[in-house]
Structures are given as C-alpha cells and as structure tokens.
Amino acid sequence: MKRSHVLIMLAILFSASNPHLDAQHKKLRVVTTLNYLKYIAAEIGGEDADVLALANPKQDPHYVTPTPRMNQVAGSADLFIENGLSLDMWAKNVIDASGNPSIQPGSKGYLVATINLPVKELPTEISRSWGDIHPQGNPHVWLDPFNVKIIATNIANQLIALDEENASNYQKRLESFRYRLDATMFGEELLKAVGPSAGDILTRKAKNNELLPWLKSKKLDSKLGGWMKKGQDLDGMKIISYHKTYVYFAERFGLKLMGELEEKPGIPPPPKHRDAVIDQIKREGIKVILNDNFYSSEAAEYVASKSSAKVVITYLDVGASPEVDTYDKLISHLIEEILQASK
C-alpha cells in the first residue's frame, strides 16, 4: 500500500510539474529595443515567448544610455529585435556588451525588424555628402499600421526559424494579429464585404492611393470603418512637426507635412527658417504643430504664440503614457489629438 502511495504521489508530482517545467524551459526569451516591438513580439510570441523591452518609452529612442542591466538581459536572450535604420544605434553596444554569441548580427537570434519595408527618404548621392542624420532613411516606420503588419511578419518568421516546433502557433497568432489590424484599419464590415484576401487587397489599394475611388466604384464606400474612416477628416490637412517623425503616418492618413521646425536634428534652426515657418503657418492656415513628447516644446510654443496654430504633444512609442499602452491606442490617440487640435 505504502509503496503504491509513493508511486502515485510521484506520478502526480511528475505529471503536474514536468509539463510545467517543460513549458518554462521552452519559452523563448525575446529582447527588443523599443516598446512597440515588444508589443508586437508579445502578440506573436504569445505563451511561447517572454518579451522584454530595453528603452524607456517616454524617452527619445535615438539616445538611450545602455546600462549593465540591459547587457545582462540581452546576455540571456534567444532573440534580439531592433528597429534599425540608424534609430536605436545604441542596440549595437548592448549586443556587443552582452557577450551573447547567439544574438550577434547575422545569426538567427538577431533581427532588424524593419527589413522588407518601404523605407522613405533614402539618402541620395547629394544628401549623403552633407551628412544625413538618418543615413538609412526615415526610421519612424511603425506609425503606419501597414508597416506594422510587415514587421509582425518579420518577427513571426524569425520566431519560427528559432522554434520550429511551435511554428503553427506563431503562424496562427500572426494571422489573427494581421486580421485584427486590418479590421482596426478598415472596419470589420468592409473586410467581410470584400471577402477573401480582403486585408491584402485593401492594403494594396490604400498603398497605391486608390482606396476611396475604388471603394466608390464598387459601391463599398459606405462600409468603410476604422482608422481609415476616421482618417478621412485628416486627408489633405496641412501640419508642421518638430522632427521628421510623422512621414509614414502622414502618408497613410493623407496629412500634408508642410515642414519641420528643426532643420537639422539637434541643431538650433537658422533664424530665417524659424520665421519662414511662422509665415508659412499664417499663409497656409496650418492649425497643428506636432511635437514629440521627448523634445522640448519651446520652439513649437514660440511658433504657436506667433500664429494661430496649436501644439500637440505626441507619443511615439507604445507605453509612453498610460493612455497609449497598446499599439492600437497609440495610433487612435494620435488621430484623435490631431482632429481635436484642428477644430
């Protein structure tokens, strides 16, 4: 009797703890530089991955001071994901200092999330010789939800390469993430009306700037919902920004970026540039100046005080403020704030 008790207890113990232990063991440790990447990686990784972000979402992603804690976290990572495009260049220091061979550039455990993306403002021969701050193009790609779909695909592919056993899980989560994003972008009703491959078809139409005429020609325009519907009020609106942060966002929602307050990042603008921006705001009736939360808003406030424009303090990364703790909220918040300020 006693012996069988022990056996049963052992059996219970093993059956209870073993799978648990296994699951713990198999979880991929993913480290990302920025918090929007953490958000996406956690969506795709689900229970198969533990995801951590290094940067403080409130601070400027261009300049993060690596700490020993970051090196330690990266040291035990299976996958390191960075934005790339010369935005989070400090990631290189973390990877070097981590001493972790499996996350070095070129290995399976290293991913530049922005591969396969249509990067804007690639430097030409001329601008390169002038020393461009973003020599690999404008890095603020994630403010266009279509790019986030591609980033999610890149991350899913990398997770699958690292953990083939759970490939179907990652694939499934990628599909549902992409569907959710499509639904938030176009509205579920429109997706259903278009039928198979609706997300892909509508994305192509929007990227080719023919979504609305196309929807009208198919008598589907009344079904449009989501961000694209809301963004119709942004279409054609002229705005000024502090840094060239909103190029992708503006293109997606039809905003017209009329210029930046800074001429070169980090250098006070020439006085004539400052006055030219003020003149332009008055002349063109521009109502909104976008200022990233981590840039000092003195310049924007000065310009606003000389004209009728309003300053909107914007958040760039997921989690920069409690009201933007998911990617969806980040974009919704940005759209809302601009609409509010332009009224």
Next chain:
Amino acid sequence: MEQIFYLPSTMLWPLAACLVLTGIHVYLGVHVIARKVIFVDLALAQIAALGTVSGVLLGYDVGKDPTAIYLYSLAFTIFGAFIFSTTRMKGEKVPHEAIIGIVYAVTFAATILVLSRSALGPQELDHIIKGELLWVQAPVVIKTAVIYGIVGLFHFIFRKKFMAISFNPAKAENEGLSVRLWDFLFYMSFGFVITSSVAIAGVFLVFSYLVIPSVGGMLISEKLSVRLITGWIGGAIISFIGVKLSWTTGLPTSPLIVVLFALTLILSGIIRYFRIAPDKKSAVGNMFAALAVVAIFAGGLFFFRKAAEDPLEHAISSLTSPIATDRQTAIMDLRAIPEKKEKWLPLVTGRLHDQDNEVRKAAIELLDSLKEVSALSEILKLLNDNSDEVKESAIKAIRDLGDSAASAELFKKSESEPDPEMRTRLLVTSLELGNPDAVLPLIAIVNGGGIFAEDAFGALKDHLPFDFKKEDTGKLLAWWNEHRTRMHWRPANNMFAEQ
C-alpha cells in the same frame, strides 16, 4: 548704411537678450577673473540644472509648473553658492578651481542619474548647453533685465566690499570684513544671474559673455574702468554682428556669437602685441611667419580632405551591404548612371533574388524602366514571391516587357492564385499579352458577379472585337467559342482580331 543696421523685428528680442547679458556678465566677469574661478558659472549652471531635473523627478512639469521648477533650481543654486563660499581656503591649499571642477563633474553626473529615472531624457542636458536664444520673447527679456538690474544695483551699492573681497581678500579680512558672508552674497547673486542666463543662452554663450570681453579688456588696459567700458562696447558690438550674421548666413545664433568673440579676442591680442613690441619691424615679420604657419596648416587640412568616391564604385559596393536600405539606395543611385549600364546590369539582375522585398521591388522597377527584356525570365520567377508589392511590380514589368511565353506563365500562375484581385490582374495581363486562354476564366469572373467582375468585364470589352453587355456573357461565350481559333493578338491595336 541702413542696410547694415537692418534687423528683422523677430530678431530684436534675441538681440535685446544678448545686450542684457552683456551688461551684467562683463561686470561679473571682472570678479570671476580676479578670483580665478573661471569655470564657476559652468558649475553653478549645472547645479541649477540638477535642481530643475530634481523638480521634475519629484513630480513637477517643466511646462505646467514653471515657478516650482524655477524655485527648485534657485534653491540648488543658493546651496551651490554656500558650498563655494565655504570652500575658499586661505593660501589656496586646495585651489578653488579644483573644487569648482569637482562640483561641476559631480553635479553633471548626478543630473544624468536623475535624468535616467525621469521623463525628460537627455534633451534637458542639451538645453543647458544650447539655450533657447532664438525662442526668447519680450516678457522673458524684460523680467531678466529687471532681475539683473536689481543684482547690479546691489553690487553698485556695495561695490567697495565686493571689489575688496575679489581683488584682495586678505586685506579685506584684516580690515574686519566678513569674507565668508560677502563671498556667499557674491556667489548667491552670481547664481541668481547664471540660472536665468543659462536658461536663455546656454552655458557656452554665458561663459563667453562672462570671460571673453573681460579678458579682451585686460589685453588692452589694466584699468578697471577701461576694461569694463571696452568689454561692454565690444560685447554689444559682437552681439549685434552675431545676431545679424546669424540672420543673413543661416548659422545658429549662439555658437556664432561665441566664435565671433574668439575672433575679436585674437584681434585684440594682435593689437596688444604690436603695442608692447619693442621692435615694430620684427613684430611685423613675426606676424607674417605666424600667418604662414596658419596658412600651411589650413592648406594641409584641405589637401588631405576625403576624395570624392566614384559613384559607380560606391553603388556597386553598397549592393552587397548587409543593410537592406543600403542595397536599395545603391539601385536608386545606379539608375542615375545609365551610361555605365554594362557594368552594373548583371549585378542588379542578381538583386532580383535579394532577401529583402523592397530591394527585389527596386530591381524589378529599374529593369522595367530600362526595358531590359533579358531579365524577363528572372522576373517571371517573382510571380511566386511572397510579397504582394513584389508581385505587383513583377506583373507590371512583365506587362511592359513580356511576350506570348510570359503570358502563358501569367496564366499558369493565375490558376493557383487565391487572392481574387491578384488573380484577375494576372488574367487581364495575360490577355493583354495576347493569351486567348485568359478569356474563359475572365468570363467566369464576370459571371461570378464578385467585386472584380467589373474589372474582368472591362478587360474583355477593351480587347475583344465584340460588343456585349455585362449580363450577356452567354452571347460572348458563344461568339468566342465560334471565333477563337481564328483570333490573333494585334499588338498595334491592343486587340484580338480575325486574321
């Protein structure tokens, strides 16, 4: 003449701010140099900054609670004044400059530590360095002028005491003056000024206003009154020239003024050299020798500048860069040098199999725009690409470059394509390249009545010599079955026609 003194109204307040700074700093600079505490302003500015970031850490907002933030930085500054007045040792056992340096380094480091925990981030440090001269407006300038006026008045009333403790502290102490108290009052009023000045002009410019006019005055005369007057006049002139030049050249204002100050300092150094030189002739000789050294140095720098890279070589080496956007840029750059096409064409064709979607797309588009038929077979393979954008570009390129063999490929691909729009597009393109096989599936799409029925209908109508309505596909089908064998594609009319 009017032209020279013209300044747009938007630059008047920055200029006024500069003049206010000149007024107080040239005077304080005399003290600072006499006390040999040249860098005390940097240290006090950093202490004030530590106060600001501490205020932010404790919950205040720079934009919303400016008064609280200002009081924080002022409290820190007064504390700093206390430190500097109590650490001045008799006989300079430990040089005061060393203590100032230590305070600067430690407060700088502490500021970074506090910043790492706050929402502000490094731009606050940036702000201390560069200031906001360009964004300064009337209320700030007037407020600052009033504060400085009060400090100036205070110093004027007690000028004898302040001068005594700065120029000869030992004598002052013997005469019964409390050096510690008056030191503290000096550093406190100094800190008051620095806190406001740095917020406007940044540490570089404040340091320059403090030290350079005073040093320049020293070079010209030993007399205090002459030093002050030349400092004030010189500072005002440089401020005006700096603001004016910044406007006309587009260079940032504060750093330009600093560099102009240095130039005038060199100039007054030369004047002094000639004035005190015993032999004017050899002085001129030395002057030319110095100029020659400078010219050789500058010429050498220019001579060893980086040679312009050959655009072709640069682009070709970038084509294999590990960074995707570099490869993309390389393809864009090659587009601009079509005259060297034979050198780069095979390399771009090779990029059709790049691992990055956008690079493949850029390669297709370049080959398409060059009407490079030789690349067609490679582009056809990209019909199976997993990126929609690449597929779209490939279909377009095939439409431009294609032949009947390519149209068969397009047709084949359409049979396995799940995306209804892409499938329609493949069939339409196949039809437009003269493939009669595409007609039946297109008729089926029209019959299906889906979203893309219209597109299929339009293509059939455009390219078949048969007039029919959307509802009459039955008629079309009958006509097609009857005429199909006799139909041939006529590229000239973009139509099928009977032979």
